[in-house]
Amino acid sequence: xxxxxATLATIRVEIxxxxxxxxxxxxxxxxxxxxxxxxxxxxxxxxxxGNCGACSVILDGTLVKSCMLxxxxxxxxxxxxxxxxxxxxxxxxxxxxxSDHHALQCGYCTPGMLMSATAxxxxxxxxxxxxxxxxxxxxxxxxxxxxxxxxxIKAAAEx
Amino acid sequence: xxAMLLREVGYARxxxxxxxxxxxxxxxxxxxxxxxxxxxxxxxxxxxxxxxxVDLGGIxxxxxxxxxxDGTLRIGPMTTYTDLISSAEARARPxxxxxxxxxxxxxxxxxxTIGGNVCSSDPTNHLPPLMVAVGGEMxxxxxxxxxTVPAKDFFLGVYMTAVGPGELLTRISIPPGxxxxxxxxxxxxxxxxxxxxxxxxxGGLRVALGCVGAVPEVVEPASPEPEAVAEAVRGANLDxxxxxxxxxxxxxxxxxVVAARAVRQASERASG
Numbered sequence: 083x084x085x086x087x088a089t090l091a092t093i094r095v096e097i098x099x100x101x102x103x104x105x106x107x108x109x110x111x112x113x114x115x116x117x118x119x120x121x122x123x124x125x126x127x128x129x130x131x132g133n134c135g136a137c138s139v140i141l142d143g144t145l146v147k148s149c150m151l152x153x154x155x156x157x158x159x160x161x162x163x164x165x166x167x168x169x170x171x172x173x174x175x176x177x178x179x180x181s182d183h184h185a186l187q188c189g190y191c192t193p194g195m196l197m198s199a200t201a202x203x204x205x206x207x208x209x210x211x212x213x214x215x216x217x218x219x220x221x222x223x224x225x226x227x228x229x230x231x232x233x234x235i236k237a238a239a240e241x
Numbered sequence: 242x243x244a245m246l247l248r249e250v251g252y253a254r255x256x257x258x259x260x261x262x263x264x265x266x267x268x269x270x271x272x273x274x275x276x277x278x279x280x281x282x283x284x285x286x287x288x289x290x291x292x293x294x295v296d297l298g299g300i301x302x303x304x305x306x307x308x309x310x311d312g313t314l315r316i317g318p319m320t321t322y323t324d325l326i327s328s329a330e331a332r333a334r335p336x337x338x339x340x341x342x343x344x345x346x347x348x349x350x351x352x353x354t355i356g357g358n359v360c361s362s363d364p365t366n367h368l369p370p371l372m373v374a375v376g377g378e379m380x381x382x383x384x385x386x387x388x389t390v391p392a393k394d395f396f397l398g399v400y401m402t403a404v405g406p407g408e409l410l411t412r413i414s415i416p417p418g419x420x421x422x423x424x425x426x427x428x429x430x431x432x433x434x435x436x437x438x439x440x441x442x443x444g445g446l447r448v449a450l451g452c453v454g455a456v457p458e459v460v461e462p463a464s465p466e467p468e469a470v471a472e473a474v475r476g477a478n479l480d481x482x483x484x485x486x487x488x489x490x491x492x493x494x495x496x497x498v499v500a501a502r503a504v505r506q507a508s509e510r511a512s513g
Contacts, residue, residue, distance in 0.1 A: 085260040087251040087268065087293050108252035108294070111281075130246065132282050138348055144323075147348045150281045154252050155274075155296060198347065219431060220346025 093157040097122065098166030106153045113137040115153035116163060124164040124193050128222070135221035138194040139163050145201035147220070164193035167200065176200060176238040185234035187225035194221045199235045209239055246285040251293040258302060258382060258411055261295055266384050266407030268293040273409060275319060275357035278349050303356070303411065306330045312417030318356020318410045323347075325355060334375065336421035336439070340367050343423075343431050356410050359395065362402050362456070365434050367425070369396050370449035370457040372413070374439035375421060379403070380412040387411070396456040418443035422506030424499040425451075428486055435487050436495040440503035442511045448500050450474070453481035453492055460500065465508035471497040 094103045097120065104119055116122050116139070128136030130149055137148040140162040167174050173181070176199055186192045195218060202209055202217035209217065214235050223231060251268070255261040265271045270292030274280055283289040297303055303319040308330040314337075316325070322341035325331045331338050344350060344358075344367055358368040359379070372379075372392035379395045381388055381404050390403045397403060404410050418441060425437035437451040446465060449457040462473035474497045481492035 085253055085255045085264060087253045087264065089249055089251050091252065107249070109247035109250045111246065130285065132278065132349070135346070135348060144351045145348050146352050150278055150349075150352065152252070152277070152281065152294075154254075155277070155298060157254075201347070217347060220348045 091154050091157070093154055095156050095158070096160045098162060108152060108154050110153045111149050112139075112151040112153045112156050113148035115156075116148060116161075119153075122163055122165055126190055126193055128190060128194075133222065134191070134194070135198065135218075136191050136194040138197040138221065140197055140201055145198055162197070162200075164196055167196060174200070175241050176203065176235070179234040179238040179241070180231070183230045183234035183237060185226065185230040191221055191223040191225075195223065195231055199231075199238070202235070203239055207239065209235075211236070214239075247281075248284070248287060248290045250284070250291060252296060253293065254296040254299045256299050258300060258409065261297060261300060262382060262384060262407065262409055264293070264295045265409060271295055273297055273360070275360070276321060276352040276354040277357075278345070278353040279357060279361045279363065297356075297409075308333050314415040314417075316355055316413045316415065318360075318413060319354050320356075322350035322353050322355070322358075326350070334415050334418060334421070336371065336375065336423055337415065340371050340423050340439075343367065343425070343427075345431060355413060359392075359413070360402055360404055360410055362396050362398070362400050364399055364455060365437075365452050367423075367434065367437060367451070370437060370451035371423060371439040372415075373449035373457040373459060374441045374447055375418060376416055376441070376447075378414045379410055380414070381405075381408050382411045383408040389414075393457075393459060398455045416443075420507050420511035422503040422508075422510070424502035424506065426495050426499060436481075436492050436499050438496070438499040438503040440500070440507040442504070442507040446504065446507075448473070448504060450477075450479070450496050450500060453479045453496050462500075462504065465504045467501040467505070470501045470504050474500050 092105050126136035128134035132150045139148045142159050272291035274294040274296045304317045306328045307315045325341045326338045377392040379390050395403045420442040422440040425434045440448045448460045460473040460477050462470045481489045483489040
């Protein structure tokens with residue numbers, strides 16, 4: 083799809099190391115492509131308005147909200163979702179810290195929180211308290227009051 | 242039934258500015274898609290329903306920051322807030338990265354662009370008043386070639402700029418200067434602004450106020466003293482809108498407060 087206009091396109095993406103090729107409508111949001119077309123339902127839709135961050139994924143190394151991108155914009159991209167974190171059922175240090183620190187109650191925001199914190203710790207393995215808070219500014223949690231999430235990320239950073 | 246928030250839309254991903262202009266000029270109802278952090282959302286709400294989206298994400302020449310020998314920054318409109326925050330070149334005008342770091346959150350800053358921010362011309366955006374205060378210049382390309390518009394003439398109304406149908410913002414130029422300030426009253430930290438102000442004290446003193454009218458309001462206080470700044474703001478006879486966050490009267494009051502804070506920051510840098 084170069085300079086021609088189309089309402090349908092065939093896109094190729096790599097998600098958690100697996101290559102996918104699908105035909106999608108141009109109006110399809112990336113989050114719906116991931117969840118409904120590929121059945122990777124770990125990525126959540128919380129608000130559909132770009133506010134809550136439950137749909138956060140890492141696209142070509144950059145944290146984004148997948149409800150504010152069209153699937154066609156991700157053509158050729160490499161994407162990481164929450165399903166890609168644990169390897170062979172073994173939790174990442176961050177995921178284990180979320181469990182140890184009870185950093186979730188209902189769990190709805192957790193996939194987005196984990197992706198935001200993963201992106202933070204990759205870029206900045208020893209964040210300050212303020213940097214941790216700012217890193218999850220785009221992720222809303224309505225259960226925990228954020229304290230245990232903050233403690234989990236801090237513990238994972240110090241581990 | 243899969244979720245379908247957006248109306249059916251055509252999509253194209255040109256590789257060059259010329260292709261993008263042909264697409265924008267050749268299709269009624271075509272709109273440029275930059276980072277999408279505003280446009281995708283207003284399309285979900287169907288407050289905007291373009292027929293064709295021209296995705297600028299595949300045009301390398303629209304992204305990047307160059308520092309000319311004379312100190313002028315030339316910024317591609319597809320440069321993201323995160324690019325501006327982390328760019329060594331952009332530190333030539335430090336206020337740019339400082340203000341971009343106050344916009345929304347990491348995810349939005351990673352996708353949202355300087356060009357999208359100014360072209361959406363939302364009166365609550367951070368960058369329109371900043372561009373006016375620092376004396377930015379916008380280069381606009383169309384089928385008939387390029388033209389350059391000063392930032393103060395670029396913003397024409399709510400959601401309206403000097404970029405006409407079939408045209409594209411291709412470059413933002415920022416003159417050198419380090420004595421700038423910015424202040425805002427946001428809804429929550431780094432949230433949408435209720436009132437904001439950008440000040441520049443490089444030579445003369447210029448303040449541009451945001452959120453108080455359709456476009457940034459420029460005032461030029463006689464001195465950086467808080468009373469002189471407040472008097473200049475009062476002299477502008479602002480008529481800001483009332484909404485659930487603030488009454489017009491309260492916005493008018495806040496305009497004096499944030500203008501004084503922005504000027505103080507700029508003049509401290511000028512004297513420091």
